[in-house]
Amino acid sequence: MPMRISLRQLQYFAALAEAGSFGHAAEMAHVSQPALSQQIKELERSLGVTLVERLPRETRVTRAGQEVLSRARRILAEVDDLEQAVRWQDGLSGRLHLGVIPTVAPYLLPLALARLRAQDVTLDIRVREAQTEVLIDALQRGRVDAAIVALPVQREGLTWEPLFPDTFLLAGSEGTLNRWRHRSDALRPQEISSDQLLLLDEGHCLADQALEVCGLPRRRQVDLGASSLSTLCGLVAAGFGVTLLPELAAASESAAAPNLRLMRFAAPEPRRDLALVRRESSTDDGWMKNLAGVLREAGEGVRARSA
Structure with missing residues (x-):
């Protein structure tokens, strides 16, 4: 039988x-x-x-x-x-399940979603905000169609479209950053010690990236605790250490925390590379490049505000 x-x-x-x-x-x-x-x-x-x-x-x-x-x-x-494949046979239309990491979502999505809706008001967009591992798992299970994450992505069966580099800035209070003002043209992230650096909770890829660019491999040496980038910026603006802030978030967080001050590192500036990821098995009739193009334009618009 x-x-x-x-x-x-x-x-x-x-x-x-x-x-x-x-x-x-x-x-x-x-x-x-x-x-x-x-x-x-x-x-x-x-x-x-x-x-x-x-x-x-x-x-x-x-x-x-x-x-x-x-x-x-x-x-x-x-x-x-x-x-x-049936839903998107005419390109980016119908329903889109999009995953976004928390250190990108609140800064990129408002402008990106407005541009997507301007292209097609019938597009039904469902957003899931979660940490990278959760999103990649959801992507492989078919629960999201694509996800915006920071490279590298170390899972098989996935492909991605590069979006844009997101430069890291040194963020803190004016008093805290004064110690580096005389080095503003030569400041390097390796000069930031573990007792000065505040990062997001365990599991956020931004925390791991910050540790890597600062040459601090051991997480337990660093003060970890903030659950969001906004909380982190509020802490460092009040004088509790410093952090690395993605340029994508600079304008929003500076407006929310008036005492927050930013400094650029010497070239080559540390950065993360954002990408739009999908399953290799999913059909791409142009929707991926279309979506990536809109996200790039939105990213350029957001970053221009912090220039």
């Missing part, structure tokens, strides 16, 4: 693996818990294996379930690519 496996069963199983419980998975899938549980049982029956360990307050994916989960996610991503 042939196996009968439905996409709905695979979607429910993927939701269960992510949620860790039948109750939370049912909420994610917008179905009743008994309905989801029944579909999982039927999937297990069809495959002849136990997919999850049913514990009192949680579920755990079995070894056999991990193999099924990996293949299920690939299948669901392929289905999403198929839908995308």
